[in-house]
């Protein structure tokens with residue numbers, strides 16, 4: 001079942017963005033070399049970059065554990081130190097990508113924030129049955145990843161900046177309509193998140209209204225339900241419950257069934 005998920009992810013992303021990501025199946029044939037059994041770095045990377053990557057992976061794992069309680073996924077990591085490498089594996093425009101249990105990092109995404117974001121997607125898909133994963137809305141998966149990653153680009157302070165600057169952003173109701181990957185990507189385009197290179201060139205601040213709104217929605221939800229509530233929610237989805245029903249009642253279920261589980265997420269140890 002796990003392999004079916006990975007094949008579906010690789011094929012669906014390939015249909016959207018070309019087949020370059022299929023090269024990750026044979027990274028050593030395309031200029032990446034292993035530094036451990038599941039970490040690959042572009043040839044030519046110096047020791048400092050490799051050490052930075054190892055540290056970022058440790059920190060990202062710690063963030064996943066703090067939210068999910070433990071870590072069930074062991075994604076392979078493919079780190080590019082040049083933009084050409086990133087593009088050759090299908091990574092256009094973004095800083096990092098995940099294909100099932102394979103995380104591709106651009107030179108700009110070589111830090112724990114982007115690793116934790118993509119790792120959260122891998123962790124979520126590992127914990128869900130194929131049916132539950134297929135039905136999970138993209139906005140929720142992204143919102144959890146944004147909250148875990150603590151990336152400044154998607155932070156609560158960025159959301160506040162968007163509000164103060166009156167920059168258009170999705171309403172809560174609209175956010176909940178971004179269910180498929182295509183709907184999510186269309187929203188990212190509609191709200192101008194794919195125009196940041198042009199914005200930067202003009203000296204304007206970069207904006208990420210869709211990702212920031214997903215994080216703004218999920219941060220208080222995750223803080224309320226805690227790791228225990230998140231796992232109970234995942235179990236209910238795996239049991240066949242509809243997403244919206246499980247999402248809307250997760251807070252209530254935590255308070256009613258296990259008051260002690262309403263504690264905030266475990267504090268992540270400092271690096």
Ligand SMILES: [Zn+2]
Nearest residue numbers: 117121142145
């Ligand atoms: Zn994401």
